Ligand SMILES: [Zn+2]
């Protein structure tokens with residue numbers, strides 16, 4: 001059963017117009033700025049639903065916060081700038097092979113993995129270097 005349809009659509013739209021990953025609080029704030037009366041708890045729930053159905057990617061920031069992004073479908077990985085939030089979607093055949101092999105060597109089947117790389121993007125690296 002699907003509840004809160006307009007809220008979900010509002011969250012989905014806000015998410016697709018956002019570049020990079022965003023937290024539920026961040027998305028709630030930007031929805032609020034556009035005059036939406038949607039509540040924070042509803043944003044949390046809608047994001048979790050979208051992620052569960054594969055309509056959004058979710059990941060944990062190094063600080064342990066859940067972040068979301070409307071992503072291309074299919075399995076992929078992310079490079080994420082921890083300063084500005086720039087996100088690059090990457091494919092990593094080496095990781096796929098390694099994950100399969102590592103799982104198989106321990107007798108695991110149906111292995112899944114989440115690999116996201118946090119760092120400083122080129123722009124932020126240059127700015128950080130310039131500031132020194
Ligand atoms: Zn993605």
Ligand SMILES: [Zn+2]
Pocket residue numbers: 081082083084085086120121122123124125
């Ligand atoms: Zn950056």
Ligand SMILES: [Zn+2]
Pocket residue numbers: 075076077092095096113115
């Ligand atoms: Zn992978």
